[in-house]
Amino acid sequence: MASFRQLLTAQQSVNTQGIENNLYKINTLLSSTDNQTTTISSLQALINENSSDIDDLGTLTQSHTTQLDSIDDDLFALQRRLEIEEPK
Numbered sequence: 001m002a003s004f005r006q007l008l009t010a011q012q013s014v015n016t017q018g019i020e021n022n023l024y025k026i027n028t029l030l031s032s033t034d035n036q037t038t039t040i041s042s043l044q045a046l047i048n049e050n051s052s053d054i055d056d057l058g059t060l061t062q063s064h065t066t067q068l069d070s071i072d073d074d075l076f077a078l079q080r081r082l083e084i085e086e087p088k
Helices: 004-085
Strands: none
Touching: none
């Protein structure tokens, strides 16, 4: 039968291996987190660089929508006029 000291040494070896495995996992996770942080920062910089273009596109879209609404109104007015002037 193994002595207490032998059992203690064996358990200590198991614990040491577990700590080394966990340390490796922690360092891998920290490295991955740093990479993701860098990626997020790069993407945020791109968003910031393009924000005025995005705002301009929104303004242009709104302008076009207003123009289309006006054209629709004109078309409906012409259609009513045509129906009045040339009934079927």
